Amino acid sequence: MTDEPRDWLPAEFEEHGRELLATIREHFESIRDVPVTVPRSSADLMASLRTELPETGEDFARILGDTREQVMPYVVHWNHPSFYGYFANSASFPGILAETLSAALNVNAMLWKSGPAASALERVVLGWLAQLVGYPEEADGVLVNGASLATLYALAAARDAALGDDVRVLGTAGRDLPVLRVYTSDQAHSSVEKAAITLGLGQANVLKLRSDEQGRLRADTLDEAIRRDLADGVKPVAVVATVGTTSIGAADPVPALAEVCARHGVWLHVDAAYGGFWRVAPSLADSAEDLTAADSLVVNPHKCLYAPMEVTAFYCRRRGALARTFRLVPEYLTSPQDDEIVDFMDLSPQLGRSFRALKVWWIIRSFGRQGLADRLEHSVRLAEWLRGEVARHPDWRCPVTSIYPLVCLRFEPEGIRDLTESDRRKLHDMLNADIVGDLNASGDAFVSHTVLDDGYVIRVSIGNIHTSRADVERLWRRLTEIAERRYAQCADAASASPAGPRHETAS
Numbered sequence: 001m002t003d004e005p006r007d008w009l010p011a012e013f014e015e016h017g018r019e020l021l022a023t024i025r026e027h028f029e030s031i032r033d034v035p036v037t038v039p040r041s042s043a044d045l046m047a048s049l050r051t052e053l054p055e056t057g058e059d060f061a062r063i064l065g066d067t068r069e070q071v072m073p074y075v076v077h078w079n080h081p082s083f084y085g086y087f088a089n090s091a092s093f094p095g096i097l098a099e100t101l102s103a104a105l106n107v108n109a110m111l112w113k114s115g116p117a118a119s120a121l122e123r124v125v126l127g128w129l130a131q132l133v134g135y136p137e138e139a140d141g142v143l144v145n146g147a148s149l150a151t152l153y154a155l156a157a158a159r160d161a162a163l164g165d166d167v168r169v170l171g172t173a174g175r176d177l178p179v180l181r182v183y184t185s186d187q188a189h190s191s192v193e194k195a196a197i198t199l200g201l202g203q204a205n206v207l208k209l210r211s212d213e214q215g216r217l218r219a220d221t222l223d224e225a226i227r228r229d230l231a232d233g234v235k236p237v238a239v240v241a242t243v244g245t246t247s248i249g250a251a252d253p254v255p256a257l258a259e260v261c262a263r264h265g266v267w268l269h270v271d272a273a274y275g276g277f278w279r280v281a282p283s284l285a286d287s288a289e290d291l292t293a294a295d296s297l298v299v300n301p302h303k304c305l306y307a308p309m310e311v312t313a314f315y316c317r318r319r320g321a322l323a324r325t326f327r328l329v330p331e332y333l334t335s336p337q338d339d340e341i342v343d344f345m346d347l348s349p350q351l352g353r354s355f356r357a358l359k360v361w362w363i364i365r366s367f368g369r370q371g372l373a374d375r376l377e378h379s380v381r382l383a384e385w386l387r388g389e390v391a392r393h394p395d396w397r398c399p400v401t402s403i404y405p406l407v408c409l410r411f412e413p414e415g416i417r418d419l420t421e422s423d424r425r426k427l428h429d430m431l432n433a434d435i436v437g438d439l440n441a442s443g444d445a446f447v448s449h450t451v452l453d454d455g456y457v458i459r460v461s462i463g464n465i466h467t468s469r470a471d472v473e474r475l476w477r478r479l480t481e482i483a484e485r486r487y488a489q490c491a492d493a494a495s496a497s498p499a500g501p502r503h504e505t506a507s
């Protein structure tokens with residue numbers, strides 16, 4: 001062996017890999033005994049991790065030991081069966097292993113010739129994912145890192161389609177262009193506004209139209225807004241509909257909105273980052289929105305399909321539109337073309353691209369469509385069970401309901417007398433925020449919240465591949481215990497004589 005600098009030997013890699021796999025195995029075997037998160041101040045955390053830049057290399061055993069002691073306990077365990085926050089995604093084992101192989105191969109899937117099998121697999125999994133969500137398989141598609149950037153890319157392509165090709169060359173600044181408008185609902189994800197900011201369309205030119213009482217953007221509301229703008233000389237660029245809104249899991253009526261868009265020649269982008277894959281669950285197949293009419297679409301395997309972060313499928317059925325916006329080929333990136341070849345660098349601004357398709361391929365092959373359907377359906381049933389318990393409990397209610405396994409619930413005890421409506425609401429807001437705070441601080445589970453017209457609401461997103469009925473039962477027990485304890489404290493503090501929270505415990 002020469003004394004040239006080198007990496008670990010392959011045998012060393014395998015040895016350390018076994019230690020790491022053992023750590024991961026232990027982690028999953030004991031995951032229910034581990035808190036979802038351990039609260040620790042940012043100052044403390046920084047103090048424990050900030051060390052001198054190492055001058056010489058350290059033993060892997062030491063690095064792994066520090067990772068186990070100083071890092072792993074203080075992440076929020078998104079893979080924990082009691083993680084119900086945000087949209088509860090989870091990384092399945094085939095996905096985790098595929099990430100490792102993808103790093104080992106370190107393919108750059110920018111051009112077909114820079115990663116032929118990676119590019120071919122990307123085409124294959126994009127086709128499979130399109131089948132799963134019901135989108136035309138012949139649409140252009142590309143795997144990107146997340147839904148936010150997919151929406152940015154969609155709006156860039158929509159802007160170019162609305163303004164014509166010269167915007168690529170001349171830009172928009174200093175030109176006599178009309179105001180450009182993007183329409184969405186007041187429930188849309190912040191990524192829509194971020195995209196408008198990034199593209200120079202301006203946050204103010206995102207019209208966040210009022211949604212109906214079910215959180216849906218109505219077609220007549222959209223039609224009216226577009227007509228008003230057209231009369232004022234404003235140019236509509238795109239409509240962004242959401243299937244599975246972040247706050248409450250509402251779904252905009254895609255076919256009806258598509259009709260309005262078609263009437264006015266406006267691009268319809270559908271953000272189905274969360275909602276797209278739930279149609280695979282048999283009980284939701286009929287109620288899921290039909291996505292076929294979307295000009296562009298985003299769905300997130302890393303939200304619902306058990307893929308490790310980051311993988312989003314971004315489609316555009318207006319063939320060639322993404323390339324018209326993003327294709328730019330310098331000499332050093334030229335490549336031979338044929339009908340099968342897709343140079344994925346042409347479909348987004350990203351050049352160097354990891355082999356994202358592998359994890360999706362492994363997951364779909366490991367579970368099959370049926371296996372995915374069973375798992376998604378299981379989450380839907382768990383959410384139904386929880387909604388049932390909430391409905392039976394006199395002090396809790398679900399202010400909104402979703403077809404997806406996202407349960408929004410709120411503790412509203414009647415007990416304390418002599419409160420005005422507004423004080424009662426404030427009290428309920430405070431109680432619910434305290435419940436979220438206490439539950440998350442306990443490490444027993446992790447939930448997030450939203451604020452609706454009804455006030456502060458606890459969000460329970462069920463979708464983790466490990467979450468079982470027993471886990472959701474435990475969550476419900478903890479929520480009701482914490483709620484009653486908090487309520488008793490607040491009744492004492494108010495030194496009122498409460499009619500008292502009713503103690504019918506829901507099992």
Ligand SMILES: Cc1ncc(COP(=O)(O)O)c(C=O)c1O
Nearest residue numbers: 146147148189244245246271273
């Ligand atoms: C409806 C919706 N769209 C877009 C996003 C952004 O997704 P990403 O984190 O993949 O950028 C989210 C995130 O939760 C979301 O809920």
